[in-house]
Amino acid sequence: MKKFKKILSVAAACGLVGASALTFAGCSEQDEVITLRVCSWEEYIDLGSWKDDERITLDNGEEIFGENAIYDEFAEWFNGESDFGFKVKVEYSTFGTNEDLYNRLSLGDVYDLVCPSDYMIMKLLAEDKIQEYSDDFKNGEYATNVSPYIKGIFTEYGWEKYAACYMWGTTGIVYNPDKIKDDADVSTWNILLNEDYKRQVTIKDNVRDAYFAALGIINSEQLTTQQLDSEHLTDLMNATDSETIAKAEDVLKRIKDNVYSFETDSGKADMVTGKVIANYQWSGDAITILDGADADGTELWYSVPDECANLWFDGWVMLKSGIDGNEKRQTAAEAFVNYLSRPKNAVRNMYYIGYTSAIAGDTVFEYLDWTYGAEDDADENKVLPYDVSYFFGEDGEYIIDANSDDFAIDKATGEINRGRQLFAQYPPENVKSRSVVMRDFEDKLAEINQMWINVRCLDVTDISPVTIGVICGAAGLITIASLLYAFRYKLFIKYKPKKGFSKVEE
Amino acid sequence: MKGLRFNRKHLCIPYAVFLVLFVIAPLFVIVYYAFTNGQGHFTFDNFVNFFTSTKTLGTLLYSFAVAIVTTAVCLVIAYPTAYILARSKMKKKYVLLLLFILPMWINFTLRITALKEVLSVLEGNISVYPFLNSVIGMTYDFLPFMILPLYTSLQKLDNSLLEAASDLGANKATVFLRVTLPLSVPGIISGITMVLLPSMTNYVVLDMLYNNTYIMGSLIGSYFSAYDWNNGSLISLVLLIIIFIVTLVTNRFSDKDANNKGAIL
Numbered sequence: 001m002k003k004f005k006k007i008l009s010v011a012a013a014c015g016l017v018g019a020s021a022l023t024f025a026g027c028s029e030q031d032e033v034i035t036l037r038v039c040s041w042e043e044y045i046d047l048g049s050w051k052d053d054e055r056i057t058l059d060n061g062e063e064i065f066g067e068n069a070i071y072d073e074f075a076e077w078f079n080g081e082s083d084f085g086f087k088v089k090v091e092y093s094t095f096g097t098n099e100d101l102y103n104r105l106s107l108g109d110v111y112d113l114v115c116p117s118d119y120m121i122m123k124l125l126a127e128d129k130i131q132e133y134s135d136d137f138k139n140g141e142y143a144t145n146v147s148p149y150i151k152g153i154f155t156e157y158g159w160e161k162y163a164a165c166y167m168w169g170t171t172g173i174v175y176n177p178d179k180i181k182d183d184a185d186v187s188t189w190n191i192l193l194n195e196d197y198k199r200q201v202t203i204k205d206n207v208r209d210a211y212f213a214a215l216g217i218i219n220s221e222q223l224t225t226q227q228l229d230s231e232h233l234t235d236l237m238n239a240t241d242s243e244t245i246a247k248a249e250d251v252l253k254r255i256k257d258n259v260y261s262f263e264t265d266s267g268k269a270d271m272v273t274g275k276v277i278a279n280y281q282w283s284g285d286a287i288t289i290l291d292g293a294d295a296d297g298t299e300l301w302y303s304v305p306d307e308c309a310n311l312w313f314d315g316w317v318m319l320k321s322g323i324d325g326n327e328k329r330q331t332a333a334e335a336f337v338n339y340l341s342r343p344k345n346a347v348r349n350m351y352y353i354g355y356t357s358a359i360a361g362d363t364v365f366e367y368l369d370w371t372y373g374a375e376d377d378a379d380e381n382k383v384l385p386y387d388v389s390y391f392f393g394e395d396g397e398y399i400i401d402a403n404s405d406d407f408a409i410d411k412a413t414g415e416i417n418r419g420r421q422l423f424a425q426y427p428p429e430n431v432k433s434r435s436v437v438m439r440d441f442e443d444k445l446a447e448i449n450q451m452w453i454n455v456r457c458l459d460v461t462d463i464s465p466v467t468i469g470v471i472c473g474a475a476g477l478i479t480i481a482s483l484l485y486a487f488r489y490k491l492f493i494k495y496k497p498k499k500g501f502s503k504v505e506e
Numbered sequence: 507m508k509g510l511r512f513n514r515k516h517l518c519i520p521y522a523v524f525l526v527l528f529v530i531a532p533l534f535v536i537v538y539y540a541f542t543n544g545q546g547h548f549t550f551d552n553f554v555n556f557f558t559s560t561k562t563l564g565t566l567l568y569s570f571a572v573a574i575v576t577t578a579v580c581l582v583i584a585y586p587t588a589y590i591l592a593r594s595k596m597k598k599k600y601v602l603l604l605l606f607i608l609p610m611w612i613n614f615t616l617r618i619t620a621l622k623e624v625l626s627v628l629e630g631n632i633s634v635y636p637f638l639n640s641v642i643g644m645t646y647d648f649l650p651f652m653i654l655p656l657y658t659s660l661q662k663l664d665n666s667l668l669e670a671a672s673d674l675g676a677n678k679a680t681v682f683l684r685v686t687l688p689l690s691v692p693g694i695i696s697g698i699t700m701v702l703l704p705s706m707t708n709y710v711v712l713d714m715l716y717n718n719t720y721i722m723g724s725l726i727g728s729y730f731s732a733y734d735w736n737n738g739s740l741i742s743l744v745l746l747i748i749i750f751i752v753t754l755v756t757n758r759f760s761d762k763d764a765n766n767k768g769a770i771l
Contacts, residue, residue, distance in 0.1 A: 099731040199633045260633045261716035449732035456720045458564035501675030
């Protein structure tokens with residue numbers, strides 16, 4: 001017993017010393033450590049550990065190499081070279097879906113900096129959960145390096161004070177050109193209903209992407225024959241009235257019977273192994289798939305349907321619940337976003353995750369040229385000048401001499417609607433003009449989710465009488481058999497004694 | 507000082523704390539959400555919704571269908587296997603038993619991914635037979651849980667009982683039907699419980715093998731991703747009650763064999 005007390009008192013003493021050490025640490029201004037809680041998508045930042053042959057040497061002599069995870073390098077830089085007057089420790093965690101993040105926030109998890117998608121930013125903004133960026137941020141590395149195109153859209157939607165765009169892209173269809181009967185098939189969302197590719201196409205397993213494709217199919221005729229201005233287009237592709245939802249339900253039920261699967265992550269592997277020939281994807285994942293297939297010797301392409309594409313953004317937002325009025329914490333969070341916005345780090349992330357960074361600038365452009373630019377001695381007929389000026393700045397000309405084999409050019413209009421990595425990464429003008437941002441469902445969420453459940457669940461009234469008969473029959477047989485067995489099965493089994501024994505009458 | 511004296515009972519404090527924090531408290535949370543609406547007011551709406559919606563009832567039925575067929579297939583495969591393993595005098599039978607348990611040591615996702623590839627080779631396009639694939643996947647996953655209790659109950663079966671039956675003139679079929687089978691019922695019951703209940707909600711297998719139809723687990727997930735914790739919790743509660751009833755029923759069968767009680771849950 002004495003020993004036990006001793007242990008207790010030692011433990012208590014340790015606790016006291018520890019607590020006082022912490023208090024003292026808190027008191028001294030110079031060594032204050034702020035823990036920055038960052039939460040972002042899985043596999044959405046360069047984690048380093050590049051192999052030596054992955055080192056990127058750009059034509060202008062710049063070298064890019066990922067040694068450690070970016071957030072660790074940020075902490076190293078912040079605590080070492082910079083002069084903020086306090087230290088930072090980064091706690092980096094990940095989430096799987098926007099809804100997952102939102103549920104965690106409502107359960108009381110606290111983060112300072114998160115990276116949700118456009119519609120979730122709208123939802124968080126509407127709920128007044130987002131902390132505004134400070135005035136200093138307007139002169140920071142993000143503000144100077146961000147693409148004017150992205151800046152324009154964020155200003156248009158009123159997000160520029162609250163969110164810093166991280167990655168962006170479109171949605172489209174990854175496909176295997178060798179197995180497609182007609183190129184026109186992959187230029188429409190109707191491929192999801194195309195009987196020629198029955199059980200060979202996959203769709204995303206989430207209600208928003210599925211709903212968007214359904215809207216594309218419902219409005220297909222109007223979208224491909226009329227030239228809608230962007231406002232009309234946005235409204236049309238964000239329709240959530242009950243009539244549209246009912247139509248979408250019908251379309252999605254037919255899609256369910258026609259596609260290979262609703263998938264969340266397996267699409268990449270199925271595409272590379274050739275189980276499916278077309279696959280609804282986000283542009284960033286599309287690039288990863290295309291790269292993976294290239295390494296395996298299969299050439300895949302990316303197409304943005306003629307009807308409409310979903311233009312999406314993931315952006316860094318600071319949360320009021322995490323920052324909690326603490327200026328140092330906010331400074332650290334903003335420094336983190338600015339650190340990510342350094343062109344070199346943007347390139348590292350792009351190289352590592354395949355998505356397109358919102359950061360423009362010469363280094364990023366050099367990287368694109370390094371990756372996609374044709375060799376100097378390439379055949380002139382094979383070179384296609386691909387214009388990305390809209391993204392890198394209207395003032396200068398930003399044109400990449402790309403390989404023309406990587407694009408499918410419509411002979412009549414001269415437009416590019418299908419292509420390979422560069423096309424997926426930076427969509428051309430015509431694709432951009434038919435892309436819309438998908439808004440939050442807001443109060444229609446429950447109705448649309450019910451629609452999704454209706455699509456995915458078996459309805460009792462849909463079960464055929466034959467199936468019911470078979471089930472009831474089987475259940476009945478099992479019940480009768482076990483009852484008979486329980487009542488000593490005398491009725492239906494005759495027991496013959498072994499040789500040499502005779503049956504004794506009971 | 508007397509109150510602080512350490513005795514053996516205090517050893518269960520960690521478990522009691524665990525029980526309260528992670529079993530009892532969450533249960534209350536589930537019940538709270540199940541009978542409230544989004545605004546936190548008491549309501550029976552979720553309950554009524556569940557039993558009036560043809561979709562949720564259909565899903566319940568579908569889950570049952572998958573689970574019952576899986577359990578039946580497991581039983582049909584596992585009983586002869588366990589019987590042979592337990593009754594034979596093979597020298598290497600432990601190696602064989604190990605082979606059946608071995609898959610449990612491999613990560614679940616990896617196993618199902620491998621199965622997906624095998625099925626793709628066998629069937630060509632696995633999306634054509636979603637129900638069959640789900641049953642195969644679940645059987646593959648849960649077979650050891652059926653074999654083990656059966657093996658245990660068959661192995662400890664007293665040989666002298668079988669010899670006595672045989673001496674009294676019973677042929678092999680009679681010995682099996684009247685002695686071996688009744689005595690292995692507790693094993694069968696605990697095997698069924700261990701397979702039936704998890705296979706009703708294990709939607710990961712269905713997702714990975716491309717069954718586009720929801721079962722109970724995926725339905726709960728879909729409510730949660732629309733921030734509707736109330737309906738999701740109610741479904742969990744209904745499942746909990748079903749499991750409770752099944753356990754009550756099965757416990758009646760195994761009461762005779764006190765040793766086996768522990769194996770059921």
